[in-house]
Amino acid sequence: MSEPAARGTIRVVAIRPRTEELQTLMKIATWNINGVKARLENLLLWLKESNPDIVCLQEIKSVDEQFPRIEIEALGYHVETHGQKGFNGVALLSKRRFDEVNRGLPGDGSDEQARFIEGVISTESGGVVRAVSLYLPNGNPIDTQKFPYKLAWMARLETWAAERLMLEEPLVLAGDYNVIPEPKDAKTPEAWVGDALFQPESRRAFRRLENLGFQDAVRATSDESGVYTFWDYQAGAWQKNNGIRIDHLMLSPEATNRLLTVSIEKHVRSWEKPSDHVPVCAQLAF
DNA sequence: ATGGTTGGTAGCCAA
Numbered sequence: 001m002s003e004p005a006a007r008g009t010i011r012v013v014a015i016r017p018r019t020e021e022l023q024t025l026m027k028i029a030t031w032n033i034n035g036v037k038a039r040l041e042n043l044l045l046w047l048k049e050s051n052p053d054i055v056c057l058q059e060i061k062s063v064d065e066q067f068p069r070i071e072i073e074a075l076g077y078h079v080e081t082h083g084q085k086g087f088n089g090v091a092l093l094s095k096r097r098f099d100e101v102n103r104g105l106p107g108d109g110s111d112e113q114a115r116f117i118e119g120v121i122s123t124e125s126g127g128v129v130r131a132v133s134l135y136l137p138n139g140n141p142i143d144t145q146k147f148p149y150k151l152a153w154m155a156r157l158e159t160w161a162a163e164r165l166m167l168e169e170p171l172v173l174a175g176d177y178n179v180i181p182e183p184k185d186a187k188t189p190e191a192w193v194g195d196a197l198f199q200p201e202s203r204r205a206f207r208r209l210e211n212l213g214f215q216d217a218v219r220a221t222s223d224e225s226g227v228y229t230f231w232d233y234q235a236g237a238w239q240k241n242n243g244i245r246i247d248h249l250m251l252s253p254e255a256t257n258r259l260l261t262v263s264i265e266k267h268v269r270s271w272e273k274p275s276d277h278v279p280v281c282a283q284l285a286f
Numbered sequence: 287a288t289g290g291t292t293g294g295t296a297g298c299c300a301a
Contacts (some may be wrong), residue, residue: 020299038292059301086293232301233292234290248288
């Protein structure tokens with residue numbers, strides 16, 4: 001016999017599917033790989049080990065023609081890229097074929113930086129998932145045009161996201177947001193004061209996405225501090241666990257309802273020739 | 287402690 005709920009408390013009913021074995025599981029990951037050419041060996045190793053269904057990559061630093069699609073397709077993935085010479089560049093990998101792909105964040109026809117790609121994927125059970133790989137501008141130093149560019153990009157993202165929410169679909173906005181949402185998302189928050197990643201304007205813009213109805217998958221499942229996704233190459237940041245949490249999976253309400261588990265695959269940071277970011281994953285049930 | 291490290295490109299910039 002179960003305990004009666006105490007007066008004034010709310011009995012919480014699990015809305016998550018409990019019978020995982022009866023569901024189609026969809027593992028979706030985001031990873032800033034800091035150069036696909038330099039990271040190909042690690043990427044292939046990680047794909048085999050982690051076996052994600054959908055991967056949102058950032059900073060591929062490659063043009064579309066030079067993206068190593070053959071090697072990735074050999075592991076069973078469909079590949080869509082939005083590349084650029086030298087900097088930026090995003091990609092989507094999916095075990096299921098793409099129904100639709102869109103490149104570039106709308107709202108500024110003069111913006112030539114490759115930081116956004118959207119894909120729509122159908123599941124066997126008749127469902128659909130919409131996934132975005134985004135690489136939000138860094139914005140440093142804040143006294144240059146880079147910071148207003150970051151904020152303008154975030155405003156465009158908010159407008160786009162509000163429109164997409166009206167579709168009422170499972171939607172995952174995955175990527176390197178270059179935003180530390182809260183002090184607990186940095187080992188040494190005081191060191192980030194004055195940095196574009198921790199500026200009040202950047203954090204407010206991130207919070208506005210949450211206010212629209214998106215859930216930060218990591219924060220939604222754990223409120224603990226000391227959870228990071230990036231460790232600088234410099235000054236032994238990894239060895240000292242001097243990290244920050246800037247890679248996020250933002251879930252629409254329909255995606256949040258399907259959320260089972262979240263994982264940060266931190267061990268990848270200790271591999272040979274690592275990216276400075278690690279994969280962040282969510283398992284959704286369909 | 288305003289340092290130091292990596293990737294891509296080209297003879298430094300971005301992060």
